[in-house]
Amino acid sequence: MNIEGKKVIWKDYQKEIADDRFYYVRSCVRQNFFPGSETAFLRIMRDVLGKDVYEHPCHTTCTGIGYHGDIVPVETTMTVVARQFSLMNEAGYENLLPSCITSFGLYTEILDTWHHFPEVEEKIRKQLKKATGREFTVPKNLAHASDVIYKFRKEIAAKAKYKLINKNTGEPLRVVDHIGCHYAKMFPSKGVGGAEYPYVLAGMVEEWGGQVIDYPERRHCCGFGFRQYLVQANRGFSIACSKEKFESMQPFKPDMIITNCPGCPMFLDRWQYVINEIEGKRYGKNGEGIPVFTYEEVAGLVLGYDPWDLGLQMHQTDCEPVLEKMGIEYSPEDKFNLYADKKSELHNSFVKA
Amino acid sequence: MEKFGFSISKGRQINYDSNDRRVAEFIIENEPSFRLCIACGCCSASCTAGSFTRFSLRELNILISRGENDLPRNDLKKCMLCGKCTLVCPRGVNTRNVVFLAKQAFRKFDSYAI
Amino acid sequence: MEAAGRLAKSGFHVTLLEKETSAGGHLNDWYKLFPDRRDSSEVKRYLDDLMSSEQINFLTSTTIEKIESKGSSYSLMTNNGENLNADSIIVATGFDLFKSSRKEEYGYGIYDNVITSADLEGMFRKGKIVLHDNTTPKIIGIVHCVGSRDEKVGNLYCSKLCCVTAVKQAIEIREHLPESKVFCFYMDMRMGGAYYEELYREAQEKWGVNFIRGKVSEASENIDGKLIVKVEDTLAGRPLKMEIDLLILMAGMEISEGSKKLAEISGLNTGENRFFEAIDNHYGSNISNLPGVFYAGTCTAPMNITETISHARAAVSEVQDYLKNGKS
Secondary structure (H helix, E strand, C coil): CCHHHHHHHHHHCCCCCCCCCEEEECCCCHHHHCCHHHHHHHHHHHHHCCCCEECCCCCCCCCHHHHHCCCCCHHHHHHHHHHHHHHHHHHCCCEEEECCHHHHHHHHHHHHHHHHCHHHHHHHHHHHHHHHCCCCCCCCEECCHHHHHHHCHHHHHHCCCCCCECCCCCCECEEEEECCHHHHCCCHHHCCCCCCCCCHHHHHHHHCCCEECCCCCCCCCCCCCCCCCCCHHHHHHHHHHHHHHHHHHHHHCCCEEEECCCHHHHHHHHHHHHHHHHHCCCCCHHHCCCCEEEHHHHHHHHHCCCCCCCCHHHCCCCCHHHHHHHCCCCCHHHCCCCHHHCCCCCCCCCCCC | CCCCCCCCCCCCCEEHHHCCCHHHHHHHHHCHHHHHCCCCCHHHHHCCHHHCCCCCHHHHHHHHHHCCCHHHHHHHHHCCCCCHHHHHCCCCCCHHHHHHHHHHHHHHHHHHHC | CHHHHHHHHCCCCEEEECCCCCCCHHHHHCCEECCCCEEHHHHHHHHHHHHCCCCEEEECCCCEEEEEEECCEEEEEECCCCEEEECCEEECCCEEECCHHHCHHHCECCECCEEEHHHHHHHHHHCCCCCCCCCCCCEEEEEEEECCCEHHHCECCCCCCHHHHHHHHHHHHHHHCCCCEEEEEECCCCCCCCCHHHHHHHHHHCCCCEEEECCCCEEEECCCCCEEEEEEECCCCEEEEEEECEEEEEECEEECHHHHHHHHHHCCCECCCCCECCCCCCCCCCECCCCCEEECCCCCCCCCHHHHHHHHHHHHHHHHHHHHCCCC
16 A cells, blocks of 8 residues: 555645634533543643633534434524524634534535525524524634644644553554544545545544554444434444444454544444444454544543543443553553542542633 | 344345355356346346246346345246247347256255255 | 648648657557557557658657747747747647546555556556566456546546447456456446447457446455455445455546647637537537647547547648638
8 A cells, every 4th residue: 555645635635724712612412422522622722732712601502413313404403503603703703613523514514505505694694683683604714623633733742641652562553543424525625634535533643653544444434324323223224334344444453443523433432342242243352342532532641641531431442452552551440430539649630620 | 132122234235255156157157148148128128027026137147147146046936938038138148048047056056055 | 640641641741749759649558459459559650651751840859839820820839949830730639548546536546456547558568467566466357437427527528438448458358367357347338339349248258257337436455455346236236345456447538738738828729528629520520710720639539549540631631621722
């Protein structure tokens, strides 16, 4: 495989990512699946990089999950999104920073629709005015949180305490990067690296010392979708998608998976347990699974935050193998202890923020 | 084991490398004109059985060449060997013999399964 | 070369400007030509013989920088600073092959064993078909319509010759490597020419080439370096996945870079398909929008060698008519 060929393509798909003064909109369910991720992100942005990231207390869900699940009509979704923009204008910010990939895909889609069909934008303006009395202007810059971490990956690498390298062998860790479908597949030009060979997570991994694996099913969807997943009987189809990915990546012996969507790591993490229960199959070495991380968790680990502060104990597939490989100091007995009961001094004041 | 309320769906991709193509190879050996098929569908259009049952010789020929033997195994018995397909084939495939040989092949290769 | 040779035979003075160091263009890269698989060097020799006339002034490594109309003739300035005068001009600037790396999903330039049809012709000329690591491939896939009939790369037209080239190359591979299996992944089989359909039949009957109708969506590499292609077997109605050792992309034809530059400096019209546009599709396919300037060959549309030579002769006829019967 010729990496130079990929680099040519990566260069074609670059996008404008804002530098500072971000307006952060959270994900609906991410805090439930991966509790430490968003907090880690804010920590890194504010304390480590010194950026201004603002969260409006009145912002709501973007209703992307409802829109994709056929529950919320598209015009309602657009009006809710218009309200988000209005709140952003009110707070005096222009750079929208969604935490969720589906949100990002939704905002991109809506902005593109309004660009091509200004009459729809007019209609939404009227609707918002009628419903809430608000007015809005569209954001100047739209970048996903992983784009921003990608942009500042070198600064993070400079402050890194650990690298994505196996301490025992000195080899870079073999990392599978999984991009959320709504990031680049809908609008390849809005994703760093395009849709075929996305670079946003690969860039982070390489900067932090790891090695990205290209395997045949790299572009395959994890199966989250929304509309079929909501019905229990349909989940067999979703799990088959994830299973296809696992079967394809197993011969490459990956050490970990990094993702940037809320749903994908949830799926890739939890389905390994279900596949083991149904078929008895595990995809890691020595009967382990393959640990799945969000990019904020990886950034946090690399910067030296305590794994249990990052919420890694909530993962279904144990993360300890990667922590061991990276040589990260952590206290196994504190894994499930509440904050007040923590015995070791390793955890920092991360949570107090 | 937990009861999840769903099971892992089976894929429907044709996995060409792992399919059993002995039936196709048997047919080609004994009726070389089978190779000439371009799947134009003229045979299925004229087919007596195809008008009233879900039987398409074009589809079965393609599936057999790819090694997907399940549907052909069940459906080939619908053929009445009337010969209308052989009359109309533009490439000159001896379709009637293909059906005959396919049935023979299934008997030959499936016999161990009984 | 054909046009120059014919004009010379009729007694005209011809200056042939060639941007490379030798004449022949793409013909120099080909191995055997369809439909009868005769050696391309025979055609090249025929054209070289025509060029041996003394009436032809052959300038190599020359391109046109400026072109001006001076009444009823043209003044051209070359990149070597030479000034030429012409009563009539024939544009035969030819085509470029589509750059297959633009189709990212096939991985040309990224995966070692993905090559184009032109690369394969090169392998045939060297007499060896090998993978990147010099081993012999056993399973070979051919993808039709790469860069043609494709909105995503901006080429809506059909390049006309790739289907017959794919069939020809499939036969040649089977000839060179009798143990191999060849799979052609096509959208349609466009065999519009004398003996083309017979070649298709021969590929199936005599050589056992497999044809699967479906456009390849992506190619990726396995841990052992084999390529996995995903295609829908549309005739079976199901997606299909298979391992291939060598993938060959049938790159389509596009207007050449030189033609584009010429169009800019001269004001010659190009059509929606970006090839030069003649003033009439049926009886004026050699005539351009500038008086005295005529087209010959693939700079107007995808053509095979037979058609190109006929088109060149027609251009010569137009030139003769133009110069003899008053420049109108």
